[in-house]
Amino acid sequence: MTALIASEKLTINRPGTTEPVLRDVDFHIVPGEIVTVVGPNGSGKSSLIRALLGHMPLIAGRIDRRAGLRIGYVPQRVQLDRSIPMTVRRFLSLPRWVGGQVAALALARTGVAGLEARQLTELSGGQFQRVLLARxxxxxxxLLVLDxxxxGLDQPGIVAFYQLIEEVRRQTGAAVLMVSHDLLVVMGASDRVICLNGHICCEGTPQYVGNAPEYRALFGADSKGTLALYRHHHDHDHDHDHDPHHDCADHGE
Incomplete structure:
Protein backbone atom coordinates (compact mmCIF):
# COMPACT_ATOMS: atom_id res chain seq x y z
CA MET A 1 0.00 0.00 0.00
CA THR A 2 1.40 3.36 -1.04
CA ALA A 3 2.31 5.62 1.86
CA LEU A 4 0.41 8.87 2.29
CA ILE A 5 3.54 10.54 3.64
CA ALA A 6 7.02 9.14 4.21
CA SER A 7 10.42 10.36 5.29
CA GLU A 8 13.89 8.95 4.64
CA LYS A 9 16.86 9.80 6.85
CA LEU A 10 15.03 12.90 8.13
CA THR A 11 17.32 15.10 10.22
CA ILE A 12 16.30 18.44 11.75
CA ASN A 13 17.97 20.83 14.16
CA ARG A 14 16.54 22.52 17.22
CA PRO A 15 15.42 26.04 16.23
CA GLY A 16 18.27 28.51 16.44
CA THR A 17 20.95 25.87 17.03
CA THR A 18 23.07 23.41 15.12
CA GLU A 19 22.12 20.61 17.50
CA PRO A 20 19.94 17.89 15.94
CA VAL A 21 16.60 17.28 17.62
CA LEU A 22 16.00 14.31 15.30
CA ARG A 23 18.31 12.39 13.02
CA ASP A 24 18.01 9.65 10.41
CA VAL A 25 14.26 9.13 10.91
CA ASP A 26 12.59 6.78 8.42
CA PHE A 27 8.83 7.13 8.73
CA HIS A 28 5.71 6.17 6.79
CA ILE A 29 1.95 5.97 7.29
CA VAL A 30 -0.50 4.21 4.99
CA PRO A 31 -4.23 4.81 4.43
CA GLY A 32 -6.44 3.84 7.36
CA GLU A 33 -3.57 3.30 9.79
CA ILE A 34 -3.38 4.73 13.32
CA VAL A 35 0.23 5.53 14.24
CA THR A 36 1.21 7.05 17.57
CA VAL A 37 4.53 8.74 18.37
CA VAL A 38 5.60 8.58 22.01
CA GLY A 39 8.74 9.68 23.80
CA PRO A 40 10.01 11.72 26.75
CA ASN A 41 9.91 15.52 26.79
CA GLY A 42 12.37 16.95 24.29
CA SER A 43 12.57 13.72 22.29
CA GLY A 44 11.47 15.37 19.02
CA LYS A 45 7.82 14.28 18.82
CA SER A 46 6.31 17.63 17.89
CA SER A 47 9.34 18.49 15.76
CA LEU A 48 8.68 15.38 13.66
CA ILE A 49 5.08 16.48 13.13
CA ARG A 50 6.11 20.00 12.14
CA ALA A 51 8.70 18.67 9.71
CA LEU A 52 6.22 16.26 8.10
CA LEU A 53 3.77 19.15 7.70
CA GLY A 54 6.46 21.29 6.07
CA HIS A 55 6.76 23.72 8.97
CA MET A 56 10.41 22.94 9.79
CA PRO A 57 13.35 22.84 7.37
CA LEU A 58 15.31 19.62 6.94
CA ILE A 59 19.03 19.49 7.55
CA ALA A 60 19.23 16.19 5.72
CA GLY A 61 16.95 13.54 4.29
CA ARG A 62 13.71 13.84 2.34
CA ILE A 63 9.93 13.79 2.75
CA ASP A 64 7.53 12.46 0.13
CA ARG A 65 3.80 13.19 0.16
CA ARG A 66 1.20 11.52 -2.02
CA ALA A 67 -0.05 13.82 -4.77
CA GLY A 68 -3.18 15.65 -3.70
CA LEU A 69 -2.79 14.66 -0.06
CA ARG A 70 -5.30 16.40 2.22
CA ILE A 71 -4.25 16.77 5.86
CA GLY A 72 -6.42 17.72 8.83
CA TYR A 73 -4.40 19.09 11.73
CA VAL A 74 -5.14 19.53 15.45
CA PRO A 75 -2.24 21.54 16.92
CA GLN A 76 -0.81 21.07 20.38
CA ARG A 77 -1.95 24.49 21.59
CA VAL A 78 -4.58 26.94 20.40
CA GLN A 79 -4.35 30.39 21.95
CA LEU A 80 -7.68 32.19 22.25
CA ASP A 81 -8.13 35.86 23.04
CA ARG A 82 -10.99 35.62 25.51
CA SER A 83 -11.83 39.28 24.92
CA ILE A 84 -12.89 38.58 21.31
CA PRO A 85 -16.28 36.87 20.98
CA MET A 86 -16.25 33.92 18.59
CA THR A 87 -18.87 31.26 18.09
CA VAL A 88 -18.10 27.67 17.20
CA ARG A 89 -19.70 28.27 13.79
CA ARG A 90 -17.39 31.22 13.08
CA PHE A 91 -14.35 29.29 14.29
CA LEU A 92 -15.11 26.44 11.91
CA SER A 93 -15.13 28.92 9.01
CA LEU A 94 -11.58 30.14 9.64
CA PRO A 95 -9.65 30.58 7.43
CA ARG A 96 -12.04 29.26 4.74
CA TRP A 97 -15.81 29.59 4.89
CA VAL A 98 -17.74 26.32 5.14
CA GLY A 99 -21.45 25.73 4.69
CA GLY A 100 -23.74 25.19 7.62
CA GLN A 101 -24.56 21.61 6.65
CA VAL A 102 -20.87 20.70 6.39
CA ALA A 103 -20.15 22.28 9.78
CA ALA A 104 -23.12 20.53 11.40
CA LEU A 105 -22.03 17.15 10.01
CA ALA A 106 -18.48 17.60 11.32
CA LEU A 107 -19.73 18.52 14.79
CA ALA A 108 -22.13 15.57 14.83
CA ARG A 109 -19.33 13.23 13.76
CA THR A 110 -17.23 14.28 16.76
CA GLY A 111 -20.08 14.08 19.25
CA VAL A 112 -20.79 17.79 19.80
CA ALA A 113 -23.79 18.40 17.54
CA GLY A 114 -25.69 21.63 18.09
CA LEU A 115 -22.85 23.75 19.44
CA GLU A 116 -22.70 26.13 16.48
CA ALA A 117 -23.99 29.16 18.40
CA ARG A 118 -21.92 28.59 21.54
CA GLN A 119 -19.00 30.86 22.33
CA LEU A 120 -15.65 29.09 22.29
CA THR A 121 -14.88 30.44 25.74
CA GLU A 122 -17.99 28.69 27.12
CA LEU A 123 -16.88 25.21 26.05
CA SER A 124 -15.42 22.60 28.37
CA GLY A 125 -11.98 21.21 27.60
CA GLY A 126 -13.47 18.06 26.11
CA GLN A 127 -15.95 19.99 23.96
CA PHE A 128 -13.21 22.28 22.66
CA GLN A 129 -11.00 19.33 21.67
CA ARG A 130 -13.92 17.79 19.77
CA VAL A 131 -14.57 21.11 18.01
CA LEU A 132 -10.90 21.21 16.99
CA LEU A 133 -11.23 17.68 15.65
CA ALA A 134 -14.40 18.64 13.77
CA ARG A 135 -12.51 21.53 12.18
CA LEU A 143 -4.59 12.02 7.04
CA LEU A 144 -5.44 13.40 10.49
CA VAL A 145 -2.47 14.76 12.44
CA LEU A 146 -3.09 15.23 16.17
CA ASP A 147 -0.37 16.78 18.31
CA GLY A 152 -6.24 19.25 29.88
CA LEU A 153 -8.68 16.34 29.78
CA ASP A 154 -9.32 14.03 32.73
CA GLN A 155 -8.78 10.28 32.44
CA PRO A 156 -12.36 9.40 31.35
CA GLY A 157 -12.20 12.23 28.82
CA ILE A 158 -8.91 10.93 27.44
CA VAL A 159 -10.27 7.40 26.98
CA ALA A 160 -13.45 8.75 25.34
CA PHE A 161 -11.41 10.90 22.95
CA TYR A 162 -9.29 7.99 21.74
CA GLN A 163 -12.40 5.88 21.28
CA LEU A 164 -13.78 8.74 19.19
CA ILE A 165 -10.61 8.78 17.06
CA GLU A 166 -11.04 5.08 16.29
CA GLU A 167 -14.67 5.67 15.33
CA VAL A 168 -13.72 8.60 13.08
CA ARG A 169 -11.14 6.41 11.35
CA ARG A 170 -13.77 3.72 10.85
CA GLN A 171 -16.26 6.19 9.39
CA THR A 172 -13.91 8.21 7.17
CA GLY A 173 -11.08 5.82 6.31
CA ALA A 174 -8.56 8.53 7.20
CA ALA A 175 -5.17 7.58 8.55
CA VAL A 176 -4.34 9.06 11.96
CA LEU A 177 -0.93 10.22 13.17
CA MET A 178 -0.90 11.15 16.86
CA VAL A 179 1.70 12.54 19.22
CA SER A 180 0.84 11.81 22.81
CA HIS A 181 2.11 11.51 26.37
CA ASP A 182 -0.98 9.54 27.46
CA LEU A 183 0.80 6.22 27.81
CA LEU A 184 -2.04 4.82 29.92
CA VAL A 185 -4.30 4.63 26.87
CA VAL A 186 -2.82 5.85 23.63
CA MET A 187 -0.61 2.89 22.74
CA GLY A 188 -3.52 0.51 22.99
CA ALA A 189 -5.47 2.75 20.60
CA SER A 190 -2.83 2.38 17.87
CA ASP A 191 -1.97 0.02 15.06
CA ARG A 192 1.69 0.98 15.29
CA VAL A 193 3.76 2.86 17.86
CA ILE A 194 6.97 4.79 17.23
CA CYS A 195 9.09 5.57 20.27
CA LEU A 196 11.39 8.57 19.77
CA ASN A 197 14.36 9.80 21.72
CA GLY A 198 16.19 11.91 19.17
CA HIS A 199 15.89 8.99 16.76
CA ILE A 200 13.55 6.02 16.41
CA CYS A 201 14.65 3.81 19.26
CA CYS A 202 11.73 1.39 18.99
CA GLU A 203 8.88 0.73 16.54
CA GLY A 204 6.15 -1.89 16.15
CA THR A 205 2.79 -3.01 17.45
CA PRO A 206 1.72 -1.67 20.87
CA GLN A 207 2.35 -5.05 22.47
CA TYR A 208 5.80 -5.32 20.95
CA VAL A 209 6.87 -1.81 21.90
CA GLY A 210 5.43 -2.20 25.41
CA ASN A 211 7.79 -5.12 25.97
CA ALA A 212 10.82 -3.55 24.29
CA PRO A 213 13.79 -2.82 26.58
CA GLU A 214 14.34 0.58 24.92
CA TYR A 215 10.78 1.64 25.69
CA ARG A 216 10.91 0.36 29.25
CA ALA A 217 14.24 2.09 29.81
CA LEU A 218 12.62 5.41 28.85
CA PHE A 219 9.36 5.01 30.75
CA GLY A 220 10.19 2.68 33.61
CA ALA A 221 10.27 -1.03 34.32
CA ASP A 222 6.52 -1.08 35.05
CA SER A 223 5.56 0.61 31.77
CA LYS A 224 4.37 -2.69 30.27
CA GLY A 225 1.19 -2.23 32.29
CA THR A 226 0.32 1.02 30.52
CA LEU A 227 -1.42 -0.95 27.75
CA ALA A 228 -4.05 -2.37 30.06
CA LEU A 229 -6.56 0.46 30.40
CA TYR A 230 -7.73 0.72 26.80
CA ARG A 231 -7.09 -1.68 23.93
CA HIS A 232 -7.72 -1.02 20.27
CA HIS A 233 -9.53 -3.88 18.55
CA HIS A 234 -7.70 -4.93 15.39
CA ASP A 235 -10.63 -6.02 13.22
CA HIS A 236 -8.98 -4.88 9.99
CA ASP A 237 -5.75 -5.45 8.07
CA HIS A 238 -2.97 -3.14 6.98
CA ASP A 239 -0.61 -4.13 4.20
CA HIS A 240 2.60 -2.87 5.80
CA ASP A 241 5.75 -2.78 3.75
CA HIS A 242 7.58 -4.55 6.55
CA ASP A 243 7.01 -6.72 9.57
CA PRO A 244 5.57 -4.44 12.31
CA HIS A 245 7.26 -6.57 14.98
CA HIS A 246 10.76 -5.41 14.13
CA ASP A 247 12.77 -2.19 14.22
CA CYS A 248 13.57 -2.00 17.91
CA ALA A 249 17.28 -1.35 17.71
CA ASP A 250 19.06 1.36 19.65
CA HIS A 251 20.72 3.66 17.14
CA GLY A 252 22.73 5.54 19.77
CA GLU A 253 22.60 9.11 20.86
Whole structure:
Protein backbone atom coordinates (compact mmCIF):
# COMPACT_ATOMS: atom_id res chain seq x y z
CA MET A 1 0.00 0.00 0.00
CA THR A 2 1.40 3.36 -1.04
CA ALA A 3 2.31 5.62 1.86
CA LEU A 4 0.41 8.87 2.29
CA ILE A 5 3.54 10.54 3.64
CA ALA A 6 7.02 9.14 4.21
CA SER A 7 10.42 10.36 5.29
CA GLU A 8 13.89 8.95 4.64
CA LYS A 9 16.86 9.80 6.85
CA LEU A 10 15.03 12.90 8.13
CA THR A 11 17.32 15.10 10.22
CA ILE A 12 16.30 18.44 11.75
CA ASN A 13 17.97 20.83 14.16
CA ARG A 14 16.54 22.52 17.22
CA PRO A 15 15.42 26.04 16.23
CA GLY A 16 18.27 28.51 16.44
CA THR A 17 20.95 25.87 17.03
CA THR A 18 23.07 23.41 15.12
CA GLU A 19 22.12 20.61 17.50
CA PRO A 20 19.94 17.89 15.94
CA VAL A 21 16.60 17.28 17.62
CA LEU A 22 16.00 14.31 15.30
CA ARG A 23 18.31 12.39 13.02
CA ASP A 24 18.01 9.65 10.41
CA VAL A 25 14.26 9.13 10.91
CA ASP A 26 12.59 6.78 8.42
CA PHE A 27 8.83 7.13 8.73
CA HIS A 28 5.71 6.17 6.79
CA ILE A 29 1.95 5.97 7.29
CA VAL A 30 -0.50 4.21 4.99
CA PRO A 31 -4.23 4.81 4.43
CA GLY A 32 -6.44 3.84 7.36
CA GLU A 33 -3.57 3.30 9.79
CA ILE A 34 -3.38 4.73 13.32
CA VAL A 35 0.23 5.53 14.24
CA THR A 36 1.21 7.05 17.57
CA VAL A 37 4.53 8.74 18.37
CA VAL A 38 5.60 8.58 22.01
CA GLY A 39 8.74 9.68 23.80
CA PRO A 40 10.01 11.72 26.75
CA ASN A 41 9.91 15.52 26.79
CA GLY A 42 12.37 16.95 24.29
CA SER A 43 12.57 13.72 22.29
CA GLY A 44 11.47 15.37 19.02
CA LYS A 45 7.82 14.28 18.82
CA SER A 46 6.31 17.63 17.89
CA SER A 47 9.34 18.49 15.76
CA LEU A 48 8.68 15.38 13.66
CA ILE A 49 5.08 16.48 13.13
CA ARG A 50 6.11 20.00 12.14
CA ALA A 51 8.70 18.67 9.71
CA LEU A 52 6.22 16.26 8.10
CA LEU A 53 3.77 19.15 7.70
CA GLY A 54 6.46 21.29 6.07
CA HIS A 55 6.76 23.72 8.97
CA MET A 56 10.41 22.94 9.79
CA PRO A 57 13.35 22.84 7.37
CA LEU A 58 15.31 19.62 6.94
CA ILE A 59 19.03 19.49 7.55
CA ALA A 60 19.23 16.19 5.72
CA GLY A 61 16.95 13.54 4.29
CA ARG A 62 13.71 13.84 2.34
CA ILE A 63 9.93 13.79 2.75
CA ASP A 64 7.53 12.46 0.13
CA ARG A 65 3.80 13.19 0.16
CA ARG A 66 1.20 11.52 -2.02
CA ALA A 67 -0.05 13.82 -4.77
CA GLY A 68 -3.18 15.65 -3.70
CA LEU A 69 -2.79 14.66 -0.06
CA ARG A 70 -5.30 16.40 2.22
CA ILE A 71 -4.25 16.77 5.86
CA GLY A 72 -6.42 17.72 8.83
CA TYR A 73 -4.40 19.09 11.73
CA VAL A 74 -5.14 19.53 15.45
CA PRO A 75 -2.24 21.54 16.92
CA GLN A 76 -0.81 21.07 20.38
CA ARG A 77 -1.95 24.49 21.59
CA VAL A 78 -4.58 26.94 20.40
CA GLN A 79 -4.35 30.39 21.95
CA LEU A 80 -7.68 32.19 22.25
CA ASP A 81 -8.13 35.86 23.04
CA ARG A 82 -10.99 35.62 25.51
CA SER A 83 -11.83 39.28 24.92
CA ILE A 84 -12.89 38.58 21.31
CA PRO A 85 -16.28 36.87 20.98
CA MET A 86 -16.25 33.92 18.59
CA THR A 87 -18.87 31.26 18.09
CA VAL A 88 -18.10 27.67 17.20
CA ARG A 89 -19.70 28.27 13.79
CA ARG A 90 -17.39 31.22 13.08
CA PHE A 91 -14.35 29.29 14.29
CA LEU A 92 -15.11 26.44 11.91
CA SER A 93 -15.13 28.92 9.01
CA LEU A 94 -11.58 30.14 9.64
CA PRO A 95 -9.65 30.58 7.43
CA ARG A 96 -12.04 29.26 4.74
CA TRP A 97 -15.81 29.59 4.89
CA VAL A 98 -17.74 26.32 5.14
CA GLY A 99 -21.45 25.73 4.69
CA GLY A 100 -23.74 25.19 7.62
CA GLN A 101 -24.56 21.61 6.65
CA VAL A 102 -20.87 20.70 6.39
CA ALA A 103 -20.15 22.28 9.78
CA ALA A 104 -23.12 20.53 11.40
CA LEU A 105 -22.03 17.15 10.01
CA ALA A 106 -18.48 17.60 11.32
CA LEU A 107 -19.73 18.52 14.79
CA ALA A 108 -22.13 15.57 14.83
CA ARG A 109 -19.33 13.23 13.76
CA THR A 110 -17.23 14.28 16.76
CA GLY A 111 -20.08 14.08 19.25
CA VAL A 112 -20.79 17.79 19.80
CA ALA A 113 -23.79 18.40 17.54
CA GLY A 114 -25.69 21.63 18.09
CA LEU A 115 -22.85 23.75 19.44
CA GLU A 116 -22.70 26.13 16.48
CA ALA A 117 -23.99 29.16 18.40
CA ARG A 118 -21.92 28.59 21.54
CA GLN A 119 -19.00 30.86 22.33
CA LEU A 120 -15.65 29.09 22.29
CA THR A 121 -14.88 30.44 25.74
CA GLU A 122 -17.99 28.69 27.12
CA LEU A 123 -16.88 25.21 26.05
CA SER A 124 -15.42 22.60 28.37
CA GLY A 125 -11.98 21.21 27.60
CA GLY A 126 -13.47 18.06 26.11
CA GLN A 127 -15.95 19.99 23.96
CA PHE A 128 -13.21 22.28 22.66
CA GLN A 129 -11.00 19.33 21.67
CA ARG A 130 -13.92 17.79 19.77
CA VAL A 131 -14.57 21.11 18.01
CA LEU A 132 -10.90 21.21 16.99
CA LEU A 133 -11.23 17.68 15.65
CA ALA A 134 -14.40 18.64 13.77
CA ARG A 135 -12.51 21.53 12.18
CA UNK A 136 -9.76 19.16 11.09
CA UNK A 137 -12.37 16.92 9.43
CA UNK A 138 -14.12 19.66 7.45
CA UNK A 139 -12.33 19.04 4.17
CA UNK A 140 -12.39 15.24 4.17
CA UNK A 141 -8.69 14.65 4.94
CA UNK A 142 -6.77 11.56 3.94
CA LEU A 143 -4.59 12.02 7.04
CA LEU A 144 -5.44 13.40 10.49
CA VAL A 145 -2.47 14.76 12.44
CA LEU A 146 -3.09 15.23 16.17
CA ASP A 147 -0.37 16.78 18.31
CA UNK A 148 -1.06 16.08 22.01
CA UNK A 149 -4.83 16.22 21.41
CA UNK A 150 -5.97 15.42 24.97
CA UNK A 151 -4.12 18.07 26.98
CA GLY A 152 -6.24 19.25 29.88
CA LEU A 153 -8.68 16.34 29.78
CA ASP A 154 -9.32 14.03 32.73
CA GLN A 155 -8.78 10.28 32.44
CA PRO A 156 -12.36 9.40 31.35
CA GLY A 157 -12.20 12.23 28.82
CA ILE A 158 -8.91 10.93 27.44
CA VAL A 159 -10.27 7.40 26.98
CA ALA A 160 -13.45 8.75 25.34
CA PHE A 161 -11.41 10.90 22.95
CA TYR A 162 -9.29 7.99 21.74
CA GLN A 163 -12.40 5.88 21.28
CA LEU A 164 -13.78 8.74 19.19
CA ILE A 165 -10.61 8.78 17.06
CA GLU A 166 -11.04 5.08 16.29
CA GLU A 167 -14.67 5.67 15.33
CA VAL A 168 -13.72 8.60 13.08
CA ARG A 169 -11.14 6.41 11.35
CA ARG A 170 -13.77 3.72 10.85
CA GLN A 171 -16.26 6.19 9.39
CA THR A 172 -13.91 8.21 7.17
CA GLY A 173 -11.08 5.82 6.31
CA ALA A 174 -8.56 8.53 7.20
CA ALA A 175 -5.17 7.58 8.55
CA VAL A 176 -4.34 9.06 11.96
CA LEU A 177 -0.93 10.22 13.17
CA MET A 178 -0.90 11.15 16.86
CA VAL A 179 1.70 12.54 19.22
CA SER A 180 0.84 11.81 22.81
CA HIS A 181 2.11 11.51 26.37
CA ASP A 182 -0.98 9.54 27.46
CA LEU A 183 0.80 6.22 27.81
CA LEU A 184 -2.04 4.82 29.92
CA VAL A 185 -4.30 4.63 26.87
CA VAL A 186 -2.82 5.85 23.63
CA MET A 187 -0.61 2.89 22.74
CA GLY A 188 -3.52 0.51 22.99
CA ALA A 189 -5.47 2.75 20.60
CA SER A 190 -2.83 2.38 17.87
CA ASP A 191 -1.97 0.02 15.06
CA ARG A 192 1.69 0.98 15.29
CA VAL A 193 3.76 2.86 17.86
CA ILE A 194 6.97 4.79 17.23
CA CYS A 195 9.09 5.57 20.27
CA LEU A 196 11.39 8.57 19.77
CA ASN A 197 14.36 9.80 21.72
CA GLY A 198 16.19 11.91 19.17
CA HIS A 199 15.89 8.99 16.76
CA ILE A 200 13.55 6.02 16.41
CA CYS A 201 14.65 3.81 19.26
CA CYS A 202 11.73 1.39 18.99
CA GLU A 203 8.88 0.73 16.54
CA GLY A 204 6.15 -1.89 16.15
CA THR A 205 2.79 -3.01 17.45
CA PRO A 206 1.72 -1.67 20.87
CA GLN A 207 2.35 -5.05 22.47
CA TYR A 208 5.80 -5.32 20.95
CA VAL A 209 6.87 -1.81 21.90
CA GLY A 210 5.43 -2.20 25.41
CA ASN A 211 7.79 -5.12 25.97
CA ALA A 212 10.82 -3.55 24.29
CA PRO A 213 13.79 -2.82 26.58
CA GLU A 214 14.34 0.58 24.92
CA TYR A 215 10.78 1.64 25.69
CA ARG A 216 10.91 0.36 29.25
CA ALA A 217 14.24 2.09 29.81
CA LEU A 218 12.62 5.41 28.85
CA PHE A 219 9.36 5.01 30.75
CA GLY A 220 10.19 2.68 33.61
CA ALA A 221 10.27 -1.03 34.32
CA ASP A 222 6.52 -1.08 35.05
CA SER A 223 5.56 0.61 31.77
CA LYS A 224 4.37 -2.69 30.27
CA GLY A 225 1.19 -2.23 32.29
CA THR A 226 0.32 1.02 30.52
CA LEU A 227 -1.42 -0.95 27.75
CA ALA A 228 -4.05 -2.37 30.06
CA LEU A 229 -6.56 0.46 30.40
CA TYR A 230 -7.73 0.72 26.80
CA ARG A 231 -7.09 -1.68 23.93
CA HIS A 232 -7.72 -1.02 20.27
CA HIS A 233 -9.53 -3.88 18.55
CA HIS A 234 -7.70 -4.93 15.39
CA ASP A 235 -10.63 -6.02 13.22
CA HIS A 236 -8.98 -4.88 9.99
CA ASP A 237 -5.75 -5.45 8.07
CA HIS A 238 -2.97 -3.14 6.98
CA ASP A 239 -0.61 -4.13 4.20
CA HIS A 240 2.60 -2.87 5.80
CA ASP A 241 5.75 -2.78 3.75
CA HIS A 242 7.58 -4.55 6.55
CA ASP A 243 7.01 -6.72 9.57
CA PRO A 244 5.57 -4.44 12.31
CA HIS A 245 7.26 -6.57 14.98
CA HIS A 246 10.76 -5.41 14.13
CA ASP A 247 12.77 -2.19 14.22
CA CYS A 248 13.57 -2.00 17.91
CA ALA A 249 17.28 -1.35 17.71
CA ASP A 250 19.06 1.36 19.65
CA HIS A 251 20.72 3.66 17.14
CA GLY A 252 22.73 5.54 19.77
CA GLU A 253 22.60 9.11 20.86
Missing amino acids: ALLHDPH EPTQ
